[in-house]
Amino acid sequence: MNPGYLPSINLSRLLREGGSLQAQGELLGAVALEGGEIPLHTPAKWGVSVTRLEGEGGQEFWLSGEIAGYAVMECRRCLGPTPVLVRAHFQTMLRYTPGLAHPLLVEDEEEVLLFGHPILDLSPILSEAFALELPYTALCREDCKGLCPICGANRNEVNCGHQEKPRTRLAEALSHLLKG
Numbered sequence: 001m002n003p004g005y006l007p008s009i010n011l012s013r014l015l016r017e018g019g020s021l022q023a024q025g026e027l028l029g030a031v032a033l034e035g036g037e038i039p040l041h042t043p044a045k046w047g048v049s050v051t052r053l054e055g056e057g058g059q060e061f062w063l064s065g066e067i068a069g070y071a072v073m074e075c076r077r078c079l080g081p082t083p084v085l086v087r088a089h090f091q092t093m094l095r096y097t098p099g100l101a102h103p104l105l106v107e108d109e110e111e112v113l114l115f116g117h118p119i120l121d122l123s124p125i126l127s128e129a130f131a132l133e134l135p136y137t138a139l140c141r142e143d144c145k146g147l148c149p150i151c152g153a154n155r156n157e158v159n160c161g162h163q164e165k166p167r168t169r170l171a172e173a174l175s176h177l178l179k180g
Contacts, residue, residue: 007126009050012118014061015096020051023122027069031130032123038131041083044069046126050094063113064091067126073138077146078154082138088129094120 024047030037048065070083100116145155150162
């Protein structure tokens with residue numbers, strides 16, 4: 001995520017008065033993950049809505065939102081950078097626990113994110129939602145020719161002249177059947 005900008009929402013008003021709040025923004029450059037990051041081709045836009053729930057002394061909230069943007073992945077054939085649209089919807093229950101130093105995810109009968117400061121950092125929520133919607137592989141285009149298995153050249157960019165030869169007698173026999 002963009003260093004110097006942490007996506008967050010201030011829930012002070014909701015703690016005092018109830019109701020709902022919305023926030024939106026953009027993530028630039030990359031989506032930060034624990035132990036890495038997902039590079040972005042264009043800014044990822046996000047928006048959230050938080051509503052205070054009745055009961056529980058006004059300490060529970062429902063957060064829902066969306067994040068969408070183009071992640072940069074490697075093409076599975078040529079290994080070139082490939083922009084891939086990622087759109088994630090998410091929702092979670094929040095519970096205000098004064099004095100809690102860092103947000104904590106707990107699972108009782110349901111999953112609840114505990115937080116102890118009225119300014120809620122959305123970075124982990126946005127990052128997790130975005131990462132979970134990434135496809136396993138990407139393809140730069142349907143007719144991608146991939147890499148030459150002999151010299152490693154990108155066949156989309158150059159014709160290296162190498163021909164693949166079947167590696168086994170069975171593969172050779174099958175290739176003759178397919179040609180004829």
